[in-house]
Amino acid sequence: MTSSRDRILDAFEEVLAVEGERYATVEAVAARAGVSKGGLLYHFPAKDQLAAALCDRLVALAAEDAESMRTAPEGPARYYVRSSHYAGTPLDRALMAVSRLQQAGDARAREVIESVSGQWLSILRDALGSLDAARAVKLIGDGLYYHALHSALGGHPATTEADEGLLEVVDRITGATAVAERSP
Structure with a gap:
């Protein structure tokens, strides 16, 4: 069972992702979370604290993904491209919601997005x-993600059938890099 705090944060994430920052009012988030406005304010006394908690969530999820990327048996490059699809995962949802905050001018969201991307x-x-x-x-991965995200938002989930060809391109890039480094 999730805590009230997590339900509130999940609701904020969902309202941001689906409706945008302008509609992510305290009232809308409380209603979506199934808590009173007072219950929301108990956990997050100000809307900027909700935004900060969501940014913290993205940082934690991205750190987990970075570790998976570093240790992927197929290598980080193939992992990055293969995982560059919007699949509604917690990382996907947090990334979309924090991106909405960034679009609305939230400086911390911009810093977090830049840090994760970096x-x-x-x-x-x-x-x-x-x-x-x-x-x-x-x-390549970012382009795939962008395409998959917009396809999913349009009700047409992207397929991964064409990824094998792109993974072959990634293999050529990574192979060419390895050859270039061995050359004098």
Whole structure:
């Protein structure tokens, strides 16, 4: 059973993702969470505390994903591209909600999004030994994610059938990087 605090945070995340920051009022979040406005304010006395808690949630989920990426048997590059689909996971939901906060001008949300993105790029750079190769792989994954997200929001979940071809491209990039590093 989830705590009231977690239900409130889940509700805030959902209202942000579905309706946007403008509609994520204390009243709307309390109603979605099934708590009174006073119950919400007990846990989060101000809306900016809700936003901060959601940013903290994204940081924690992204750290878990970064560890999975670092230790993936297929390697970080393949992992990044293979996992670049909106699947409604806790990480996906938090990322979308914090992105909505960023769009509304929340400076902490912007910092968190940039930090998380930078963390993934850093892992790719460390694995590939090249910032340019890391950026190429990251942009492939980011493009897939963007496409999958907008397809899902339009009611048409993206398929992963074309990913094998992209993974072959990633293999060429990572293989070319390894060959370039071995060359004098």
